[in-house]
Amino acid sequence: MSGLPIDVVLPELKETLRERISAVLVAPPGAGKTTRIPLALLDEPWLAGQKILMLEPRRLAARAAAGFMASVLGEKVGETVGYRVRMDTRVGPKTRIEVVTEGVLTRMLQGDQALEGYGIVIFDEFHERSLHADLGLALCLQSQEMLRDDLRLLVMSATLEAEPVANLLGIAPVLKSEGRAFPVETRLAAHRVEGRVEPAVVKAIMEALNREEGDILVFLPGTGEIRRTEALLAEQGIRTATASAREETTSNDPSAASWKSAPAKDIPSFSQQFGAGSDSLRQPQRIRVAPLHGSLTREDQDLALTPCPPGERKIVLATSIAETSLTVEGVRVVIDSGQMRVPRFSPRTGMTRLETVTVSRPSADQRRGRAGRLGPGVCYRMWTEAEDAQLKSRSTPEILEADLAPLALELAAWGVDDPAELLWLDPPPAASYAQARTLLQQLGALNLDGNITAHGRRMGELGLHPRLAHMILQAIPLGDGALACDLAALLNERDILRGDRLADADLRLRLEALHAVQEKTSPPHTVDLSTSRRILAEAGQWKRGLDLKQSTHTEDVGLLLAFAYPDRIAQRRPNGRYLLANGRGAVLPTLQNLSSEPYLVAAELDDQGSESRIDLAAPLDLETLKQHFAAQISDEHLVEWDSSTQSVKARKRERFGALILRESQLHDPSPEEILHALLQGVAELGVDKALPWTKNARQLQQRLHFLHRADPQNWPDVSDEALTRTLPDWLGPHLYGAKNLNAVSRLHLTQLLESLLTWEQQRELEASAPTHIAVPSGSRIPVDYSDPESPVLAVRLQEVFGLPETPRIARGRVPLLLHLLSPAQRPVQVTRDLASFWATTYFDVKKDLKGRYPKHYWPEDPWNATPTNRAKPRN
Template structure:
């Protein structure tokens, strides 16, 4: 018999809307009965006579529970009129008309039959959760409806959905709202912000609620780890035989999940410790007390690193209201929120759709198999362009796409397996190597939570998990919750699921291997799945990934000193990602199986320590240098480029500058300063044009020692025109002949003010300052004493003779009495001796 539920009054309106429109949106609060009553109402309607009704549920537990409830309402067993299909489990028969399915199952159905022949309506339940598969399934159904099946109906249902945008997406579909029947729920907040671990706060609240309230408790915690720790603390308190602690999360066996949602026997109470699995689509019998941690665990994909990590985040307003509603479904209840009212006001309205934060590689593979680009489909939130492009790039690396961007033959096989593209590629690569059985086991293992229980610091080696999975102990104790392997607790329920899933793929690929493959090949298989996470040891426990990032074991591991390994799971926090699971791989295997990705690199670089060019031949896999050896015959052009790079790095002092070549360069600087047609020979200019002026002279040279053979005057001279070479000596002479007959060098170290250091006595008789550059530039005269000490600096020699000389003469005559100090320097005999020759 079908129980009357609050949704009943709007069912005629809903059926009318679906009669006149191809789609509809139903908004109904928790407990209204939409999940279990709507499919049954549609089943009874002639509009869907002889057709199947598919209802998508976000979780396996909800799909099974909904199917059981509807079958019971019809007085039948599951698998007759009502059945379900979820990952690793299905109960349907030839007469099944209503199928509760999980979202991945819908994608497989659509890919195998895009028109969904025999299906009258697809119901998207709890669509507000906005999973990637739900958004994809809706987009594909909308295109199938538009192109192939205009009679296919689509119904989107939720308790907290923002209905208008969804209605607009569904071609302005009618929106039906049910007021439902919610019993009053008292909401209790913390007085002050919670401190310490969430488990301790949850235990305190549970104990208090058991003392002050009646009924069963539903406690929302972020993940299985927090549930296990909270359960352990509660059991340590010995609350009494009348209180049953019931964990509820996705990795538990079905019997344990069913026990958690079943009514409590008379005289007992249960405390259900649940993840978001109990947030919607599921009634946990007897609950009138909800304790909400306000936290949830969600996958977050980083396009920067290509990694997905689980992140604990604060729930949204919509999720908090969903959880609160669990307390008022059957009678008045109370909701304890482990946060303050002030914190409550800061909650985001809704959670971010998974589409905007997820790894889009599975989506990209599905769209390639469907034969459509994202812009050809209708989305509530389209896939982000950058993340989607990155996903397509990965598919290309995994061989899923042909050169023209369409699905390749291997890509079709990968899509048919229904696995993440990485794992599907791994299995397909393993089969011809005789490692298909091992690959299926490993893929199923990676799809499941860690099967080992114990200290979080234990060995990260995936081979240990494979051995535990295949151990006799795990097989023998498969009916128990846990077994023991090498001192670790083994989750036997998870092992059973893994073996079942692996066996499905083995059957699909006709893998008949009965003997277990060598687990030491696990690392090679991981390399097929995660070529960007092949890692090379830097130091003990620290590795360089082939994608260029660092990775680290936070504590000593068996794998800490492995020369090479592949990281299957790591985070992307900080400069070095923490490795959670990995397996070693042999260099020989990498060279053999990744030869198409290994580049032979001839590296010719400047060796700073040796001040020479060194050539190395490298085998490179991404950022990893697998092998390195001296390069026998480095290319001359590359050697030249490396040498010039070294000179640019070290500076021009690497060249053999003599006194004469320095003066030559200074003379050129002087000429450039006064005529821009002359070349600029400043450090900056020369370093920026090394190839042009120096390259021809150093071709074939490799080191500083060989550079010392250069004639830098000849090198600089080569950049001058013929006319400039002729003009240089006349406009910027190296020496000036002074009145004494001495040939004095000109100092061009200050190009703006070239100078002449000359003893005053040698200048007697010279009336004007010497000039250069076509007599445009006077020399700065540093007039020296007989001891070569400056006594005057001037550019106006005539003024010096007229004014300053006589003061200087007095001083010099007193200090150098034997020297010649005439009264009239303009008519005196110049000399480079103490006195003129007689």
């Protein structure tokens, strides 16, 4: 076996693990860490014949790593080196190295917290920061601390920031290895890619076929983009080949099952579109397209990984699965769309959706490095220099954005209530974790104390999302266990219907098509056969494990979905849209058979906007809902204010979450309930609009407000806000037995406000805040208390002749603000100091008024003049 860069650090790594129980290794792609290190550690003395457990983030990488290590030993997989992945295990009695995927590691830890028989756990590609990798490391650290002080932990990564991990492992040593990579020329786009990325990718592919040597590895965000790119390449005469003759669908298109020699087409090139290089054309070549993603069969995945025969080239269309761990033989060119698909969980809605995001800088660099494994290479990037400068420095760890229900169930099974009991690089967000535990309680996995139940342990043993595990376990006593397994496997995979997805969301159609594939009859729709067979294989494994008989009926699909998604049981609204039990709105995108169903269960929604689009659903009968969810249905007696009729309504309801299943009139509400609802109506309308205010009532309120402001201990607060807060105290006794606002309109509000005062306060009210002030002319002038800080007396100037001082209120403590008016009732002076006005300003005012009102009385001596409420005093 030829030397690899990792070989240089192997002696140091061995020495470190002899002295320490933890270490961190940083080595770039191509260094050989995945396949070299487990073999190098086999004979270490501290291992003492125990096994090596290596965690890989993906099934494809786990199988490939195990296969390569076995070939190095000249053995078959399952002898010294084996693997355990979902639905596929190859280990034997002599196996010393087990390569496992993340969910498998968690199951092994739950079965044996001490991991007896294993001497080291290696976390490969830890920089991907998957939820299960973070969980696995946290559990291993606690096991190491409490049960196995001899258990070694080795964290390996290509781009990881090593210091935080080293600190988490107890200041573990950090070892670094140089990579072996040839130079890679990077070509950026001259212009931003608008719209879908596939046309630009195909142009880059054609350019690379014309200009470059070797195979091409194309990174695309998901299987949808891969299929569309395949179709565009087929238009150029470049077909897709698979190990199974590419039997993708039930269509009879012969070109879908073959590949052929094809010349490079003279289409607009990457250089023309993106400004890089020339556009020389090569001779016709034998070219095949090989998709690479996690949902393909193992044979088809292997076809993408193996080198081409001489004279052939391949174009590998891959998701981010090809970023790390895997070596795609023969690649000299990488074309990077710059996008990847990640799950995003919304605590607000409780739903997870796949979101296409821009890759981070480390991911982009890892992708580019794939072109330099065998020799100098080229990387075409579908983004501009400006966009390149904005790439994030790191990817967001999945634990911060994922659905935490599986994590919460695993921790409960481990015996941990609070995640803070474990060590994390990034602890689970509190809101998402609390929501996950609430869901687990709703599914019966946790009791009211938060401890795991027997049902919860059985859910955890199935290794499925808690929703799907609960669904299967609930279905078995009903005789629907086999159907539930089919449904769970179907929901775990991408949609098997081609082209019909948005036209019809009915999950029963998918099950019928799946069962047609199983029975080898013609399905009624265009079906993805490869995915269908994988679904059937996975469902079959669960059925065998649970000893369930095969079933193809679909009558109870809605009920089974309701077990899994009780929060997404939906009720049809009058406008044709739906209301979910969690309170969210939802809508079917097109008119279809399900559109008339009064109740649905939405298995998949897009979580966009105020109303989510329902992508997958099944109908649910109301009586079935009541029968199986009786414990969650509550009876409500509601006596509440109805703003539309301005009256109190009494209703009796059956409620499931936000859904009102049945409503009828409540005939015997108590008077207290009616009164409470009526007062709510007054508060909702506002006391300023709901109460029968008169001029006298408002003046009384303002007078009391003036006194309360000056002496809040002895005078009540009767502001609108205070009256609203105390409605039951002062208004409630007068509305007992009333049902609408008519009774309110008949109230005498002045009397009600006066009733808030004692007899002594009523007497003091007249003395301290009189309604009127008598002026020298004999008139009684009303006091304006609308501004409690400054009550106003607006009086004609001629009526206060002879008044030496400003009138006062509040037992002489507060001077009134005088608005001295002209004969036309317009202010000519505003003052609190009448004496000063007579002495100074009056004479200027008199001169002006005498000119405008010459027939009126304007004496030279205002102190001794005769006051009058006429133009001139009577003789």
